[in-house]
Amino acid sequence: MIVLASLIAMVICLYDYYTPETGLIGTGGVVLVAVAGLLMFLASLTLKLVPNRSCFLQGFLVVSILLDIIGSSVAGYFLESPVIMAAEALALVGWLMNVIGDAADRSVEIDDVED
Amino acid sequence: MSKTNKKAFILGALGLAAAAAVVTLSPMQRATAQGGDNDPAQVWDAFGGNQQAQKFSTATQITPDNVANLKKAWDMHTGDVSSGAHSTTWGATPLFVNDTVYTGTPKYNIFALEPDTGKLKWKYSANGSNGDENQGLKNRGVAYWAASAPAAGQPCQKMVYIGNMQGELHGVDADTGKPCAGFGKNGVLDVNAWATKNSKWKIGLIQPPAVYKDTLILGWAGNDWVYKTENPGTVYGIDARTGALKWTFNIIPEDMMDQTGTANVWAGISVDPETGLAFLPTSSPSPNYYGGDRLKEMPYATATVAVKAETGEVVWSHQLTHHDIWDVDINSAPTLVDIKKDGQTIPALIQATKQGFLFVFNRNTGEPVYPIEERPYPASDVPGEVAAKTQPYLPVPEPVIADHMPPVSKLADFVSFGECSRWKARIRDEGRYTPPSIRGSISWPATLGGVEWGGGALDPTTNTYVVNSNVVPQIYTLVPRADADKKYGTALRARDGYAAQQGSAYGFKLENFLNMWGMPCWAPPYGNLSSYDMNTGKLNWKKPFGAVQKWGFYMPDSWGSITIGAPAVTKSGLIFIGASMDSRVRAIDMKSGNVLWKQIVDSPAVAQPAIYTYKGKQYVAFAVGGNGILTPRLSDQVVAFSLPN
Numbered sequence: 001m002i003v004l005a006s007l008i009a010m011v012i013c014l015y016d017y018y019t020p021e022t023g024l025i026g027t028g029g030v031v032l033v034a035v036a037g038l039l040m041f042l043a044s045l046t047l048k049l050v051p052n053r054s055c056f057l058q059g060f061l062v063v064s065i066l067l068d069i070i071g072s073s074v075a076g077y078f079l080e081s082p083v084i085m086a087a088e089a090l091a092l093v094g095w096l097m098n099v100i101g102d103a104a105d106r107s108v109e110i111d112d113v114e115d
Numbered sequence: 116m117s118k119t120n121k122k123a124f125i126l127g128a129l130g131l132a133a134a135a136a137v138v139t140l141s142p143m144q145r146a147t148a149q150g151g152d153n154d155p156a157q158v159w160d161a162f163g164g165n166q167q168a169q170k171f172s173t174a175t176q177i178t179p180d181n182v183a184n185l186k187k188a189w190d191m192h193t194g195d196v197s198s199g200a201h202s203t204t205w206g207a208t209p210l211f212v213n214d215t216v217y218t219g220t221p222k223y224n225i226f227a228l229e230p231d232t233g234k235l236k237w238k239y240s241a242n243g244s245n246g247d248e249n250q251g252l253k254n255r256g257v258a259y260w261a262a263s264a265p266a267a268g269q270p271c272q273k274m275v276y277i278g279n280m281q282g283e284l285h286g287v288d289a290d291t292g293k294p295c296a297g298f299g300k301n302g303v304l305d306v307n308a309w310a311t312k313n314s315k316w317k318i319g320l321i322q323p324p325a326v327y328k329d330t331l332i333l334g335w336a337g338n339d340w341v342y343k344t345e346n347p348g349t350v351y352g353i354d355a356r357t358g359a360l361k362w363t364f365n366i367i368p369e370d371m372m373d374q375t376g377t378a379n380v381w382a383g384i385s386v387d388p389e390t391g392l393a394f395l396p397t398s399s400p401s402p403n404y405y406g407g408d409r410l411k412e413m414p415y416a417t418a419t420v421a422v423k424a425e426t427g428e429v430v431w432s433h434q435l436t437h438h439d440i441w442d443v444d445i446n447s448a449p450t451l452v453d454i455k456k457d458g459q460t461i462p463a464l465i466q467a468t469k470q471g472f473l474f475v476f477n478r479n480t481g482e483p484v485y486p487i488e489e490r491p492y493p494a495s496d497v498p499g500e501v502a503a504k505t506q507p508y509l510p511v512p513e514p515v516i517a518d519h520m521p522p523v524s525k526l527a528d529f530v531s532f533g534e535c536s537r538w539k540a541r542i543r544d545e546g547r548y549t550p551p552s553i554r555g556s557i558s559w560p561a562t563l564g565g566v567e568w569g570g571g572a573l574d575p576t577t578n579t580y581v582v583n584s585n586v587v588p589q590i591y592t593l594v595p596r597a598d599a600d601k602k603y604g605t606a607l608r609a610r611d612g613y614a615a616q617q618g619s620a621y622g623f624k625l626e627n628f629l630n631m632w633g634m635p636c637w638a639p640p641y642g643n644l645s646s647y648d649m650n651t652g653k654l655n656w657k658k659p660f661g662a663v664q665k666w667g668f669y670m671p672d673s674w675g676s677i678t679i680g681a682p683a684v685t686k687s688g689l690i691f692i693g694a695s696m697d698s699r700v701r702a703i704d705m706k707s708g709n710v711l712w713k714q715i716v717d718s719p720a721v722a723q724p725a726i727y728t729y730k731g732k733q734y735v736a737f738a739v740g741g742n743g744i745l746t747p748r749l750s751d752q753v754v755a756f757s758l759p760n
Contacts, residue, residue, distance in 0.1 A: 016667075023698050023715040026748070027667025078668040 001094030002044035009037035160212035167451035170572035172726035176733035189233035195220035196751035201246030205740020207256030211727035230729040237292035243279025249338040250319035258323035271295035278320020282307025304358035325384035327424035334380030339401035343618030348379030362427035378416035383448030398444030402616035407499035431481025437503035447570030467566040471516035495550035515584035531630035551591035561589035569681020640675030661695025681723040693720025717750035
């Protein structure tokens with residue numbers, strides 16, 4: 001879901017950057033959000049494709065994605081772009097699912113150890 | 116919490132984070148209808164809506180209740196836009212008359228368009244600029260004239276005029292776009308040939324002429340920062356049919372013409388069709404910021420002057436800044452109003468100014484309707500300069516800007532490590548009319564206004580006057596000639612804001628009061644929209660207007676925006692206005708000042724809209740050109756809005 005949200009954010013930013021009617025044509029703000037979307041995309045792919053990652057990398061990616069979501073949401077607010085904000089809301093749901101799912105997995109692992 | 120307050124709260128709450136974001140981002144981008152087949156009240160046949168510069172429409176189809184449904188009816192692109200060294204500046208108001216929308220462009224073309232579709236009827240090219248002249252690629256539209264007694268079957272009984280940077284005024288047939296052979300030489304009048312005294316440049320015909328019966332009243336734009344002596348500001352009365360010179364009016368006295376120049380009329384001119392008086396807003400003499408060589412009084416400079424439109428004879432005048440050394444040109448056409456006061460109807464005019472005053476005069480006699488005080492102001496400390504001891508001050512109506520600049524912005528000061536407050540402490544700041552100095556002075560208000568060249572709009576049914584204004588201090592520094600020559604050599608201008616004022620004892624440097632990140636050093640709002648009851652002089656409301664957009668991010672509405680352009684108003688109680696930095700056009704409730712509708716356009720619409728009715732439908736049309744002073748975003752769009760069928 002984070003991958004999807006970051007892709008949506010990037011596509012929206014590209015559209016905004018080249019479309020006069022958005023009021024954001026050629027602006028640095030949408031470039032910033034697009035770059036943030038790209039970083040989020042890479043981070044979420046890493047989460048998905050690198051299962052045996054270290055605790056440090058896990059923590060770094062999770063915190064980075066959260067900061068990315070918060071920053072992009074604030075940027076979306078000041079860009080007055082509800083679509084970017086919606087995409088970030090989607091990313092936040094994905095992030096929560098990831099964190100909760102990850103915590104549940106670890107809980108199961110711990111239970112397994114105790115059994 | 117309102118959306119505005121939420122934004123302000125978020126800005127505040129984010130505190131350092133927001134500041135850090137700024138720091139991080141900054142380096143990235145450091146109705147006097149004279150013909151036509153329409154109801155005269157529904158046309159828009161002059162730059163100011165009518166020759167009285169009221170910018171008022173009697174149309175009532177679009178109301179505060181339904182304006183939220185307004186949609187784009189059509190738009191078109193003229194192709195006349197460029198950026199970079201020869202960037203375009205387009206402040207045209209489309210005209211609607213003769214069942215046609217006419218507009219001029221900054222590449223000096225006239226477009227005649229279908230009013231309901233925007234399709235091209237005809238196009239005429241006046242060429243007239245390579246971008247290197249004194250004003251470059253700049254235009255504020257076209258003028259329209261129709262013969263009061265047209266000759267049947269003859270062309271050019273209705274004409275459209277456009278000026279260019281070669282000092283040419285072109286006259287073409289309003290129906291076909293073909294040059295009128297009887298006007299000048301084959302449709303081209305060489306006005307520049309009349310402006311030979313101290314000529315340094317060809318005069319720039321940016322602003323379309325005013326029209327009274329068969330007379331065109333024409334001013335021009337000069338360049339008053341770079342030489343001591345320039346073309347003296349002369350206004351021309353011209354035969355609308357033939358281009359013959361009927362009269363001239365010299366603003367600079369003959370015996371001063373070798374000491375100074377300009378004081379020209381570069382803004383709109385209004386006309387009273389009943390009395391035949393034309394009202395001229397005159398600008399400041401050259402060089403703009405040092406007056407030691409022009410100490411003799413020049414009463415018609417930086418003034419409102421009433422002349423007879425058919426002869427140029429002066430009827431009355433009022434100088435609104437004495438010995439102008441701030442470049443506070445009188446920069447907008449006075450708006451004509453019949454004021455109801457003390458049981459009497461007074462034929463009056465409203466003269467908005469860069470100083471933020473709304474002077475009101477009896478337009479027949481020049482007598483002030485609201486009393487003017489002469490107040491003392493600071494003396495100059497520059498050798499050779501003698502600032503005027505007093506200046507006119509108008510307490511009622513309340514000036515659109517305060518007597519002192521706003522305090523230093525805490526946010527801008529914080530993120531620049533105290534740069535703003537340190538800078539302000541170094542320079543001279545004694546409020547209004549602080550004279551330019553060698554160490555630097557805050558000019559408040561600065562040359563950007565107060566009120567800009569669009570002026571205000573009036574609903575004559577209620578005498579409600581609406582006007583946008585800027586809150587912009589700038590820093591004026593005089594550079595002694597030896598220092599200027601050493602640093603800048605023979606350059607007339609430099610990128611750091613230097614202008615030579617060659618021939619005088621001082622060069623000049625204009626600086627924007629911004630911190631190292633480009634943030635304004637003063638507290639917002641940066642621009643307002645105000646409404647006045649002109650019968651009483653009372654302020655109805657004043658609100659921050661527009662929005663600043665930087666790197667795409669919209670700042671809080673409570674910050675407002677610097678604006679260029681003007682509003683137009685309707686009898687149904689709406690204000691339509693572009694003007695803001697954020698490339699949006701808005702409809703605003705005249706009673707409350709609340710924004711009821713807004714729409715993104717291609718760039719800031721730094722002009723005033725036209726409001727017209729065609730085939731039973733009301734349209735609001737904007738020329739969307741942008742202005743490099745506000746943002747680099749420029750355009751060539753003409754767009755019209757209407758209610759869906």
